[in-house]
Amino acid sequence: ELKVEQNPLFLSMQEGKNYTIYCNYSTTSDRLYWYRQDPGKSLESLFVLLSNGAVKQEGRLMASLDTKARLSTLHITAAVHDLSATYFCAVDHNQGGKLIFGQGTELSVKP
Amino acid sequence: GAVVSQHPSRVICKSGTSVKIECRSLDFQATTMFWYRQFPKQSLMLMATSNEGSKATYEQGVEKDKFLINHASLTLSTLTVTSAHPEDSSFYICSAKRDYEQYFGPGTRLTVT
Numbered sequence: 001e002l003k004v005e006q007n008p009l010f011l012s013m014q015e016g017k018n019y020t021i022y023c024n025y026s027t028t029s030d031r032l033y034w035y036r037q038d039p040g041k042s043l044e045s046l047f048v049l050l051s052n053g054a055v056k057q058e059g060r061l062m063a064s065l066d067t068k069a070r071l072s073t074l075h076i077t078a079a080v081h082d083l084s085a086t087y088f089c090a091v092d093h094n095q096g097g098k099l100i101f102g103q104g105t106e107l108s109v110k111p
Numbered sequence: 112g113a114v115v116s117q118h119p120s121r122v123i124c125k126s127g128t129s130v131k132i133e134c135r136s137l138d139f140q141a142t143t144m145f146w147y148r149q150f151p152k153q154s155l156m157l158m159a160t161s162n163e164g165s166k167a168t169y170e171q172g173v174e175k176d177k178f179l180i181n182h183a184s185l186t187l188s189t190l191t192v193t194s195a196h197p198e199d200s201s202f203y204i205c206s207a208k209r210d211y212e213q214y215f216g217p218g219t220r221l222t223v224t
Contacts (some may be wrong), residue, residue, distance in 0.1 A: 009123060019117045031211060042204055042218040043155075088154065097143055097208040 002027045002093050006102035013109050021105045023072040023077050023089035031092035032072045036085045043088070046074075061089045079109045083101065113139050115207050117216035124195055125224055132190045132219045135207030140185035141207035142206075147219075149202040161188040193221045 003026040013019055023032070030051055033058035035092065040096040047056045049072060056063050060073045072089055086106045090099040114137040124130050134144055141221045147155040159180050160168040167180035179191040192199055204218045 033213065040220075045213075045215075045216045048212065090155075092211075095211075097145065097159075097213065098157060098160060099145070099155075099206075099213060100157070104154050104219075 002029070002091060002100045004089060004091050004100050004102040006087075006105050009103055009105060011105055011107045013076070013107065014045040015080055015111055016078050017108055018078065019076050021087055021089075021107075023074070023102050024092045025070050025072075025100075028067070028070070029093070029095070031068045031095055032065050032067075033090045033092070034072070034074055035088045035090065037088060037104070038085050043090055047054045048085045051106070074108075077083075079107075079108050081111065082105060112213070113206065113207070113209055113214040115214045115216040117202065117203075117205055117219050119219060120133060121220045121222075123222045123224060125195055126196055129191055129193045130195055130206075130221060132187045132192075132203055132215050132221075134190070134207070135188045136207040136214070137210075139207070141188075141209060142185060142217050143208045144188040145206045145208070145213075146188075146190050147206070149204060149206045151202075155204065159192075176222075192221065195221070197223045199223050203210060 011097045034046040034051045047063040052067040062076045065072045087102045087106045088100045118133045136187040140162045144161040146158045155182045161182040163182045169175045205216045206213045
């Protein structure tokens with residue numbers, strides 16, 4: 001059974017600081033997704049990582065994938081308040097489209 | 112970009128009644144759609160895989176007779192919650208698959224009183 005674990009689950013940051021969210025998964029997969037969810041809203045796609053060593057960046061967020069270690073990271077650079085949200089990683093089970101989600105990381109960026 | 116809609120966005124119903132939620136892919140055809148449920152402060156849990164023209168595949172622990180899924184066309188999947196109870200109150204989100212991408216609908220918040 002595929003399990004996806006994120007840490008930390010809660011993250012309170014000061015504006016301007018850097019931090020990393022980790023996503024570990026239990027079985028082989030080379031499709032990993034990062035999403036953002038604002039309160040009361042659905043998911044917003046951030047990154048799709050499709051191969052070992054993939055690195056993608058958008059603004060203050062950068063995601064990477066190490067399929068051998070079964071680990072993905074979401075790095076936040078110089079956080080701003082607008083980044084406050086819950087971030088989910090998800091792994092595509094058997095590349096058939098079934099996504100197994102991590103628990104989510106609730107990020108709060110304070111002035 | 113691909114767009115997925117859901118209707119209704121919010122519904123309140125009485126215990127024992129049935130509720131139908133629609134998921135549409137607006138600008139692409141989706142042979143496979145997925146239904147997720149999310150309780151407050153929790154992650155998304157996959158309920159079932161909806162395949163056009165065939166029966167849905169349900170995840171372990173999801174009652175197929177309670178959560179009826181119909182994928183009648185390449186752009187529409189419906190989820191019917193039958194005989195709803197307060198414990199079915201949740202945020203239901205669908206997604207449609209195109210290549211390796213997943214496109215999520217805006218969600219339907221169901222409250223059963």
